[in-house]
Amino acid sequence: MEGRDNEGKGPEAEEGRNYCGGLSKSAQKKLLKQQKWEAKKAEKKALEKEQKKREGERKRKEWEERLASVSEEERGKLIESRKSLRKERMEQRSEERERNTERLSRAKECGQKIVIDLEFSHLMTPAEINSLVQQIMYCYAVNKRCREPGHLWLTGCKGEMGTQLKRLPGFDNWIIEKEDRSYMEALEDEKRNLVYLTADSENVVDDLDSSKIYIVGGLVDRNRWKGITMKKAEEQGIQTAKLPIANYLNMSSSQVLTVNQVIEILLKFLETKNWKDSFFQVIPQRKRCQADSEQSQQVKGVDSEEKNDQFESKKQCAQDSTRI
Numbered sequence: 164m165e166g167r168d169n170e171g172k173g174p175e176a177e178e179g180r181n182y183c184g185g186l187s188k189s190a191q192k193k194l195l196k197q198q199k200w201e202a203k204k205a206e207k208k209a210l211e212k213e214q215k216k217r218e219g220e221r222k223r224k225e226w227e228e229r230l231a232s233v234s235e236e237e238r239g240k241l242i243e244s245r246k247s248l249r250k251e252r253m254e255q256r257s258e259e260r261e262r263n264t265e266r267l268s269r270a271k272e273c274g275q276k277i278v279i280d281l282e283f284s285h286l287m288t289p290a291e292i293n294s295l296v297q298q299i300m301y302c303y304a305v306n307k308r309c310r311e312p313g314h315l316w317l318t319g320c321k322g323e324m325g326t327q328l329k330r331l332p333g334f335d336n337w338i339i340e341k342e343d344r345s346y347m348e349a350l351e352d353e354k355r356n357l358v359y360l361t362a363d364s365e366n367v368v369d370d371l372d373s374s375k376i377y378i379v380g381g382l383v384d385r386n387r388w389k390g391i392t393m394k395k396a397e398e399q400g401i402q403t404a405k406l407p408i409a410n411y412l413n414m415s416s417s418q419v420l421t422v423n424q425v426i427e428i429l430l431k432f433l434e435t436k437n438w439k440d441s442f443f444q445v446i447p448q449r450k451r452c453q454a455d456s457e458q459s460q461q462v463k464g465v466d467s468e469e470k471n472d473q474f475e476s477k478k479q480c481a482q483d484s485t486r487i
């Protein structure tokens with residue numbers, strides 16, 4: 164298959180090989196790329212850790228200076244008020260966690276089933292796999308905050324993808340279906356209800372049907388693997404459909420969205436039953452044509468505020484996904 168190294172591809176592939184330490188030239192290149200990426204990731208992590216440590220030290224110093232500048236009595240009051248603030252915050256968090264657990268457990272019983280198909284890790288670079296893992300983390304956090312969460316499934320959750328997901332802090336506690344098996348195996352009895360969402364389908368989703376199971380391709384590929392999910396669904400004899408983007412928006416580029424955008428649109432639609440609002444809230448302005456962008460900018464202040472909110476909420480979501 165294209166994009167993979169040429170080991171085991173017959174004599175004609177041998178010509179392109181240049182052995183070093185038992186690795187072909189392309190495998191060496193791939194290894195080097197992976198090593199560089201891992202080194203960069205470790206460097207970034209160390210930098211973030213250092214920044215966090217410095218910020219903690221700065222706050223501690225600020226607090227100590229404040230305590231030193233007031234009378235004994237004031238100091239006691241400050242310490243007490245800090246303690247009760249912490250307690251309050253912890254109680255709020257624990258209540259929120261309980262509410263989330265309740266909502267997500269209910270979604271497991273009766274929520275819209277949405278599958279993320281993770282059987283494509285062999286087609287992605289380490290950086291793309293990492294990006295997909297981040298997107299899944301974001302999807303989980305968004306779902307957790309929904310009034311009406313979906314019943315999310317991760318299928319084909321093994322190999323490199325599985326390893327990376329399991330490394331996420333708190334992943335073991337996620338209230339989500341985690342399946343090593345493919346959706347075809349795990350949902351064997353539901354084959355007639357499976358609908359693969361793919362931008363290449365001729366069918367358009369009109370409404371979300373609670374008896375159907377919508378599948379999203381877990382792929383970050385800059386559409387390098389064009390049509391791959393459509394082909395897969397056709398070969399498996401399952402239904403396909405695309406989102407009704409063209410009915411509501413003019414896109415400046417292709418209508419192929421990222422995994423987290425598709426999941427977020429589905430979740431918004433479950434709450435609002437309104438495709439237009441769901442698209443406008445999720446699809447970034449730069450992907451939409453001028454006219455559509457202007458329409459959404461009618462109340463410009465509000466829009467930019469919303470963007471800030473979205474940025475904040477993305478940041479918050481990434482932090483939240485480490486908890487249930």
Ligand SMILES: C[S@@+](CC[C@H](N)C(=O)[O-])C[C@H]1O[C@@H](n2cnc3c(N)ncnc32)[C@H](O)[C@@H]1O
Pocket residue numbers: 359360361362378379380381382383384385386387388389390391392393404405406408418419420421422425
């Ligand atoms: C980054 S895309 C992957 C594109 C990939 N080349 C393919 O053939 O599907 C991630 C996934 O989001 C879903 N998706 C993206 N855009 C979509 C659209 N306009 N309608 C329906 N599903 C879409 C598909 O399930 C797709 O596999």
